[in-house]
Amino acid sequence: MTSFGYTLMTEQSGPRELVRYAVAAERIGFDFEVSSDHYSPWLTEQGHAPYAWTVLGAVAQATERVGLMTYVTCPTLRYHPAVVAQKAATLQILAEGRFTLGLGSGENLNEHVVGAGWPAVGVRQEMLEEAIEIIRALHGGELVDYRGTHFDVESARIWDLPEQRVEIGVAVSGDRSVSDLAPLADHLVAVEPRADLVEGWNAADGTSRIGSGARAIGQIPVCWAPSEEEGVELAHEQFRWFAGGWKVNADLPTPAGFAGASQFVRPEDVAEQIPCGPDLDAIVEAVRPYWEAGFTDVALVQVGDRLQQRFLDEAAGPLLERLRSAAG
Template identity: 60%
Template sequence: MTTNIGYTMMTEQAGPRELVEHVVEAERVGFDFSVVSDHSFPWLAEQGHAPYAWSVLGAAAQATSRIPLMTYVTCPTFRYHPAVIAQKAATLQLLSEGRFRLGLGSGENLNEHIVGEGWPSARVRLDKLEEAVEIIRALFDGGTVTRHGQHFQVDGARLWDLPDRPPPIGIAVSGPRSCALAGRHADLLVATEPKSELVDAFDRHGGAGKPRIGQLPICYDTDRDTAVKRAHEQFRWSLGGWRVNSELPLPESFDQATAQVRPEDVAEAIPCGDDPSAVVEAVAAYEEAGFTDLALVQIGGDQQLPFLRWAESTLLPALRER
C-alpha cells in the first residue's frame, strides 16, 4: 500500500490532555502523520467536547518528536483573521521543527456562527477563503503586509518569527469551484470522500503531483454491535453530506436532521468491529481515487487507546501488507 496512514485527534470527542496522550501513542505505534479538527462545537452533544485545537497542537508539538501535525481543517475567515492564522501556523512550524501542515477550509456554520457575522452563501465563503490564503502566503513570504481587500483589511502586519520553510497549505474541497481554488493556491488537497472527480479537478487546475489527503471514520470494538451502536450515537451526522453539514448551526440541528438515520445505515457507511479487512477495503477506495494520505478517525473519545493497541498489532500491519 502506497497510502500514508494518519491518526485523527478528534477534538469533538476528547478533552485536550487526552488528545495529546492519544497522539503520543499514535506516534509510538507507527502512524505516518496526524491531523486535528478545529471546532467550537461538537457535531452532536453525545460527543461532548470542543477544546481549542491550537493549544492542543502546541502541546502535541512538544510531546512528540516524529509524527507530522496538521489542522483538518481551520477556517481562516470568521472566528480567525487570516493574519492571526499565519502567525499561529508559523509558530507551530517552529515548535514542531518543520512537522506542521496548515489545512484550511471555507468553514461550517456550526463553528463560525459564534462570532455573529452571519453565514453567507458558499460562493462568498470561497471568495473569502481565497483572499485569506493570499494574505497568509504573503505573510509567510516575510516583510510587512498591508492589504485592503474585498473581505479583509491588513494594516502593517508582519511575522517576526518565521520558519525557514513555511507550513505547506492544504485546502479542503467538495466541488468544482473549491477544487479550482485548491489547484491554484494549495500545496495539497484535503477531502473527506473518495471521489476521483475531486482529485481530477484539482489536477486540472494546477494540483498535479501534489499530495491528496482524505479522512475515514471507523469504529473499532471487539463487539461489532457495540461498535455500530457507538458509531450511530456519535457519527450519524456524517451521513448528511457536506452541503447539509456546512449549513446547520448547532448540535441540536444535527440531532434533528439525523433523527431518521438508522444504526444499519451508519454500519453500511462506516467500518465497525474488529475485522481489519473492512478497513483495508475502505482505504483502498481512497487509494484508487488517487489519494496519497488517509487519516483514520476512531469513533469514541474513550476508545482511542484500545484502538491504538489494535492498530499496532493488527490494523497497520494489514494495511501495509495489502
C-alpha cells in the same frame, strides 16, 4: 506508497487525552496526525471542543516524528487570516517543520459563534481565496498592507518565521473549488475518495501534481470495537450526524440542530457508511477507495473516546500492517 494518519478528534476527547493519544499513535507507527478545529461538537453526546491550536502546540512538543496538520481550519470568520498566519508560523517552529496548514471554508456550527453571520457558499469560497493570499503574503516575512473585498490587513508582519515554510492544504469538493483553489495551495484535502478531484487538481494551472510534489489527503471514520454490535451502537451514538453529508453538515448551526436532523438515522444507516466492529479487513476495504482514487494520504478517525485507547493498544498496529500491505 500511501501514508496513513491518525485523527485527533477534538469533538470527542479532552485536551489531555488528545495529547496522550497523539504520543501513542506516533509510537504505534502512524505517519502523520491531523486535528479537527471546532468550537462545538457535532452532537452533545460527543461532549468536547478544546482549542485545537493549544492541543497541537502540546502535541508538537510531545512527539518527534509524525507530521501534524489542521483538518481543517477556517481562516475567515472565527479567525482572521492574519491571526491564522501567525499561529501557523509559530506551530511550524514548535513542530520543527512537521506542520501543514489545512484550510477550508468552514461550517456554520463553528463559525457563527462570533456573530458575523453565515455567508453563502460562493462568498465563503471568495473569502477563503483572499485568506490564503493574506497568509502567503505574511509568511513571506515582509510588512503587509492588504485591501480586499472581505478582509483588510494593516501594517502586519510575522516576526517569528520558521526556517521551513508552512505548506497549505485546501479542502475541495467539486470542479469550481478545485479550479479556484488549487493554484493557491500546495495540497488537496477531501473527505470523499473521488478520483475526479485528483484529476482536476493535476489539470489545474500552476499546481504540482498529486504524488509528485503535492499530496491528496483524505479522511475516513472507522469504529473498531470488540464486537460489531458494540461498534454499531457507538458509531450511531457519536457519528450519526455524518449521515447527512457535507452539504447539510456545513449549514446546521448547533448540536441541537444536528440532533434534530439525525433523529431518524438508524444504527444500520450509520453502519452502511462506517465500518464497525473487530474486522480489520473490513476497515481496509473501506479505506481502499482512497488509494485507488489516487490519494497519497489517508487519516483514520476512530469513533468515540471510550474505545480510543483500546483501539490504539490492540487494533491500530495490526491495522496499519494490513493497510500498508494492501496499498502496496
